[in-house]
Amino acid sequence: MRLVLRGRQPRWVAPVAVLAAVLATVVLTAIPIRLAGANPPAAFHRYLVTPLSTTAGWYEVMLTATPLLFTGIAVAIAFRAGYWNIGAEGQFLFGAVATTGVALALPGLAAPLAVPLGFLAGAVGGLVWATLPAWLKKRADIDEVVTTLLLNPVALLLVQGLLNGPWRNSSSGFTDSDRFGHGYDLPALIPGTRVHWGLGVAVVVIAIAGILLTRTATGIRIRAAGQAPRAAALSGIPVNRLRWRCALVSGAVAGLGGASQVMGVQHQLTQGISNSYGYTGVIVATLGGLSALGVFLVAVLLGDLSVGAQNVSLVLQVPTQLGAVFSALLMLMVLSAMSLRRYRVQWSRPRGRRTPASGGGS
Amino acid sequence: MSRPHALLELNGVTKRFGDLTANDSVSVSVAAGEVVALLGENGAGKSTLMKILYGLVRPDAGGISMNGQPLHIGSPRDAMSAGIGMVTQEFSLVETMTVTENVALSAVGLGIVDTRAARQRVTAAMERIGVDIEPDRLVSTLSLGERQRVEIVKALFHDCRVLILDEPTAVLTPQDVRALFATIDRLRQTGLGVLFVSHKLREVAEISDRVVVLRRGQLVGERVTSEVGVGELAALMMGVKAAAPVGDTAAAVGLPTEASPDAPAAPDRGESTTAQTPALVLTELTLERHGRSIVDAVTLTVQRGEVVGIAGITGNGQTELMELLCGTEQTTSGRMEVDGVDVTRSDVAGRLAAGLGRLTEDRRGSVVPQLSVEENLVLEDLPTYVRRGLVDRTAIRAHAERLIARFDIVATPAAAVSTLSGGNMQKVLLARALARRPRLLVAAQPTRGLDIGAYQFVHSQLKELRDSGAGLLLISEDLDEMRALCDRIAVLFRGRIVGTLTVEEATSERLGVMMTGEAVPA
Numbered sequence A: 001m002r003l004v005l006r007g008r009q010p011r012w013v014a015p016v017a018v019l020a021a022v023l024a025t026v027v028l029t030a031i032p033i034r035l036a037g038a039n040p041p042a043a044f045h046r047y048l049v050t051p052l053s054t055t056a057g058w059y060e061v062m063l064t065a066t067p068l069l070f071t072g073i074a075v076a077i078a079f080r081a082g083y084w085n086i087g088a089e090g091q092f093l094f095g096a097v098a099t100t101g102v103a104l105a106l107p108g109l110a111a112p113l114a115v116p117l118g119f120l121a122g123a124v125g126g127l128v129w130a131t132l133p134a135w136l137k138k139r140a141d142i143d144e145v146v147t148t149l150l151l152n153p154v155a156l157l158l159v160q161g162l163l164n165g166p167w168r169n170s171s172s173g174f175t176d177s178d179r180f181g182h183g184y185d186l187p188a189l190i191p192g193t194r195v196h197w198g199l200g201v202a203v204v205v206i207a208i209a210g211i212l213l214t215r216t217a218t219g220i221r222i223r224a225a226g227q228a229p230r231a232a233a234l235s236g237i238p239v240n241r242l243r244w245r246c247a248l249v250s251g252a253v254a255g256l257g258g259a260s261q262v263m264g265v266q267h268q269l270t271q272g273i274s275n276s277y278g279y280t281g282v283i284v285a286t287l288g289g290l291s292a293l294g295v296f297l298v299a300v301l302l303g304d305l306s307v308g309a310q311n312v313s314l315v316l317q318v319p320t321q322l323g324a325v326f327s328a329l330l331m332l333m334v335l336s337a338m339s340l341r342r343y344r345v346q347w348s349r350p351r352g353r354r355t356p357a358s359g360g361g362s
Numbered sequence B: 001m002s003r004p005h006a007l008l009e010l011n012g013v014t015k016r017f018g019d020l021t022a023n024d025s026v027s028v029s030v031a032a033g034e035v036v037a038l039l040g041e042n043g044a045g046k047s048t049l050m051k052i053l054y055g056l057v058r059p060d061a062g063g064i065s066m067n068g069q070p071l072h073i074g075s076p077r078d079a080m081s082a083g084i085g086m087v088t089q090e091f092s093l094v095e096t097m098t099v100t101e102n103v104a105l106s107a108v109g110l111g112i113v114d115t116r117a118a119r120q121r122v123t124a125a126m127e128r129i130g131v132d133i134e135p136d137r138l139v140s141t142l143s144l145g146e147r148q149r150v151e152i153v154k155a156l157f158h159d160c161r162v163l164i165l166d167e168p169t170a171v172l173t174p175q176d177v178r179a180l181f182a183t184i185d186r187l188r189q190t191g192l193g194v195l196f197v198s199h200k201l202r203e204v205a206e207i208s209d210r211v212v213v214l215r216r217g218q219l220v221g222e223r224v225t226s227e228v229g230v231g232e233l234a235a236l237m238m239g240v241k242a243a244a245p246v247g248d249t250a251a252a253v254g255l256p257t258e259a260s261p262d263a264p265a266a267p268d269r270g271e272s273t274t275a276q277t278p279a280l281v282l283t284e285l286t287l288e289r290h291g292r293s294i295v296d297a298v299t300l301t302v303q304r305g306e307v308v309g310i311a312g313i314t315g316n317g318q319t320e321l322m323e324l325l326c327g328t329e330q331t332t333s334g335r336m337e338v339d340g341v342d343v344t345r346s347d348v349a350g351r352l353a354a355g356l357g358r359l360t361e362d363r364r365g366s367v368v369p370q371l372s373v374e375e376n377l378v379l380e381d382l383p384t385y386v387r388r389g390l391v392d393r394t395a396i397r398a399h400a401e402r403l404i405a406r407f408d409i410v411a412t413p414a415a416a417v418s419t420l421s422g423g424n425m426q427k428v429l430l431a432r433a434l435a436r437r438p439r440l441l442v443a444a445q446p447t448r449g450l451d452i453g454a455y456q457f458v459h460s461q462l463k464e465l466r467d468s469g470a471g472l473l474l475i476s477e478d479l480d481e482m483r484a485l486c487d488r489i490a491v492l493f494r495g496r497i498v499g500t501l502t503v504e505e506a507t508s509e510r511l512g513v514m515m516t517g518e519a520v521p522a
Helices: A013-035 A040-052 A055-080 A088-105 A111-140 A144-164 A197-215 A217-227 A229-234 A239-266 A277-287 A292-316 A321-342 B046-053 B076-081 B099-105 B115-128 B144-156 B174-189 B201-207 B230-238 B246-252 B263-273 B318-326 B348-354 B373-378 B393-406 B422-435 B452-467 B479-485 B508-515
Strands: A002-005 A343-346 B006-017 B020-031 B035-039 B061-066 B069-071 B084-087 B162-166 B193-198 B210-215 B218-224 B280-289 B292-302 B307-311 B333-338 B356-359 B440-444 B471-475 B488-493 B496-502
Touching: A013 A040, A013 A321, A040 A055, A040 A292, A040 A321, A055 A088, A055 A197, A055 A217, A055 A239, A055 A277, A055 A292, A088 A111, A088 A144, A088 A239, A088 A277, A111 A144, A111 A239, A197 A217, A197 A239, A197 A292, A217 A229, A217 A239, A217 B373, A229 A239, A239 A277, A277 A292, A277 A321, A292 A321, A321 A343, B006 B046, B006 B193, B020 B035, B020 B046, B020 B061, B020 B193, B020 B218, B035 B201, B035 B230, B046 B084, B046 B162, B046 B193, B076 B084, B084 B144, B099 B115, B099 B144, B115 B144, B144 B162, B144 B174, B174 B193, B174 B201, B193 B201, B201 B230, B210 B230, B218 B230, B280 B318, B292 B307, B292 B318, B292 B471, B292 B496, B307 B479, B307 B508, B318 B356, B318 B440, B318 B471, B348 B356, B356 B422, B373 B393, B373 B422, B393 B422, B422 B452, B440 B452, B452 B471, B452 B479, B471 B479, B488 B508, B496 B508
Parallel strands: B035 B193, B035 B210, B084 B162, B162 B193, B307 B471, B307 B488, B356 B440, B440 B471
Antiparallel strands: A002 A343, B006 B020, B006 B061, B061 B069, B210 B218, B280 B292, B280 B333, B488 B496
């Protein structure tokens, strides 16, 4: 089996390929759902449609999507510049740690000061966690995929260390931090719901990133540096400096996500604060085509899936993990479809076929 | 047209890409011991035909046979096992491996490689075709010309019966071309069939036994080389209507012409401009790597309105000199002034601001393939197109449309540059460089691989730039191109300028001698 480059193709091919990938995902996911003893069409309805069929469900989906919006756009910014930041997880966690540090040190602060300070701390935390790999890349061209990835478990261990040690809950003794002062609670974005101002911040960040990447000179330079660094350098674009900056901004945005999650949802630092949001951010950015709108849509879709998965597991008694299977398969299928769009698979060496006289080809 | 002892035969091969017919029922045959030239402009369908032969593209109709046996070629591997060898324009060498490893790589399967035996076989194969390259050298240290020779050795390593050479002389110096032709001659004597793909008439006329001419995907003529004049071939290749005055056509296709028409005007231009600031002054410009001088104290002045050529055999410092000029490599010592401004320590942006324009050798490496034509066109002038912090898409579009019209680029402004042909890509780069009205343009191999139309277009644009008062430094291995454009030609040997000749003094013999390192002949 091998891949052969296809010729030119019409515009409708790309959307059709994605649609086919979604269908293939549905078909493939139906198998484990069936094995778990549920009815696939009913399960899919609950996965995708049920969460969005009520206003309350929408709120829950938006709440779930919020951290993914941060990590997704963080990864997209770095990837656009050709900096493969796989460390959004660690940056998210260290952002949360930094916010917690401020919240625990200054518990009595009032909201107008506490909230901006909390976000600032998160951004700085994420930036700090992103600095070492970015610096190693800039100074010595050390592969950032490895360094950013390896710093993720370090951040998690740091969180666990803090929660087992100095930040252990003083009243319950659990490995959670104390609850933050109420000044740090993010106000509800929509009154009466759990949807908090973190979503507002995420949307603003995504909008700014979208404008920056597509509508500014810097954005065009970033794309040039990411896609053709040599040509970019020849055109006078400071490739390494741009990458360095994008790496740090990416870390800061992931850190904002951490801040949003501790201040908006948990109101304390917990071991499970991240729930792999940083890793999922890579999926979000990739499936979203590294575009702001794409990241937004995919984050909401995965939020929908994740809320749906809880619903499915409760009602139909299938494992929650099937939701993760769904999103992982979706990523595989879409990426495969994108490759197949560009390449054709040739399965085997044709068996002594006669020379085609006419009309033979593909 | 098939002959009794045809070795390789293509029969009615047709390939369409959408509404473009790249090959329209083309039939070509090559016999043992025969050199068949496939002649045609870029875009005539030569490359597609070669890709079909090498299993990279599947034909829509038609068949290929070897020794009368129908062949199915689904991949380069199939082609190789059928006895077809190919040397393409773009090299497929692993830069981090040695010459031996690269050659052996394509010949061995899995398992342990007997390095010593491989090395001996590679050395023997190289000796057979007169290639003198140290087999343990890393490919990354080889010049373009040397890399191509390794590619040829690689193709010959597979006991091939038909060797396809796709534009083999595009990267070669005159000396290398001679060596290559001698090799082809020897291959012919040993009974190998050779398919020589080229758009250079003179070479085709010299080396081939038979010529097949392609134009717009169709086979428009087949001639025995000894019975046909180059004029007829040129007319066939360019289509009868496009026949330009004989002199121009001949120059465009690389034929030797009587004195270049521009030459007499050169001294006048020189005299009238000497009082002004020179476009470029290089003073003892030097680049050292690992203690060796790659570019060795180059001192050179280009006046406004003057074209100075840098000739030399590949690997004598041209690439590095270009990098120094562009600012992608740091100067070790010496000084560089563009239009009176010292840019020795300036970065790329600083040099662009001083009025430097560049046309680099590596076209694909100079554009951002996924960005659109319009974005590539403004890549160096983005600040000019920013309004209130955002890029002004309307202005960028208008700018692109102007340049597309002026430079006759076949593309829409929003098309990704990766979808463009080589000629159009070069036009995009030319448009980008010239739109900035450079005070000095440095151009490396500006017409390599271009068809006649694009070749003439690039030359006319370069002449227009020169006439507008800019200086032009031309680094090229195409001596005919040099003579057509340059006022003076400097010869680079081992990073040093060994002499400078006026275009009248620069005969092939003199340049040839100087390119091997002799001082200026009297």
